[in-house]
Amino acid sequence: MGYVAAAYAVTLLGIGYYWWTLWVRRSRLSRQLGQTPPREGRG
Amino acid sequence: MLFATLVLITGPIWARPIWGVWWTWDPRLTTSLILWLIYVGYLMLRAYMTDPDQRARFAAVLGIAGFLDVPITHLSVVWWRTLHPGPVVLRSGGMSDLPPSMHIALWSCLLAFTLIFVYFVRKRTAIERLQARAEAARAGAGG
Numbered sequence: 001m002g003y004v005a006a007a008y009a010v011t012l013l014g015i016g017y018y019w020w021t022l023w024v025r026r027s028r029l030s031r032q033l034g035q036t037p038p039r040e041g042r043g
Numbered sequence: 044m045l046f047a048t049l050v051l052i053t054g055p056i057w058a059r060p061i062w063g064v065w066w067t068w069d070p071r072l073t074t075s076l077i078l079w080l081i082y083v084g085y086l087m088l089r090a091y092m093t094d095p096d097q098r099a100r101f102a103a104v105l106g107i108a109g110f111l112d113v114p115i116t117h118l119s120v121v122w123w124r125t126l127h128p129g130p131v132v133l134r135s136g137g138m139s140d141l142p143p144s145m146h147i148a149l150w151s152c153l154l155a156f157t158l159i160f161v162y163f164v165r166k167r168t169a170i171e172r173l174q175a176r177a178e179a180a181r182a183g184a185g186g
Contacts, residue, residue, distance in 0.1 A: 003060050007053040014052070015159060018045045022166050029173040033180065 044082040045163070046156070051079055062126060070119040071127045078116060081109035095178075 054072070055065040066072065085105050092098035120127045131140040132149065141149065 003056050007056045010052050010056065011049055014045060014049050018163070022163070022170060026166070026170050026173065029170065029177055032177050033173065 044079075044086060046160070047075070047079045047082055050075060067126065069126045070123040071116060071125055074112060074116040074119050078109065078112045081105070081112060085109060 054075070058067075059065050085102060088105060089098060089102050092101065119125060120129050139146075
């Protein structure tokens, strides 16, 4: 059971972390271009 | 790269209670690791080459060469002796050794991961467009 939980945790954390890196990168580029940062992920 | 990394981490988590080891130099594991290393090389090439045209050309060549490893990984259980089972989902003649209850788990997971993949590809494409615009704006500002 612990192994299954660990595999789920790694998968969710990995996907979440990757999504967060994309959000940060997109926000930075939007700021550079003088656009409103994307709404996704806020709140 | 994301999914290859997840496979290389969650695979050993599965292997430890089933095989008793975290890692073994099994053909499927080894070819999966090679695929991951090719992706690392690809991303490093994309990140550190400065000439956009050269970067695109070299990355395309490495991407095509790297993709050759995908069918090798898939067929590794047929070509070599391995700890992994042979094909169970679709065998020759259209027969399947997979229990019906596992079909639901397999296809729902495949659908979920495909949707996540499409979502990330769309997001990455939008970011690359923004990146190109930012580079063009910087080049324009620089004269």
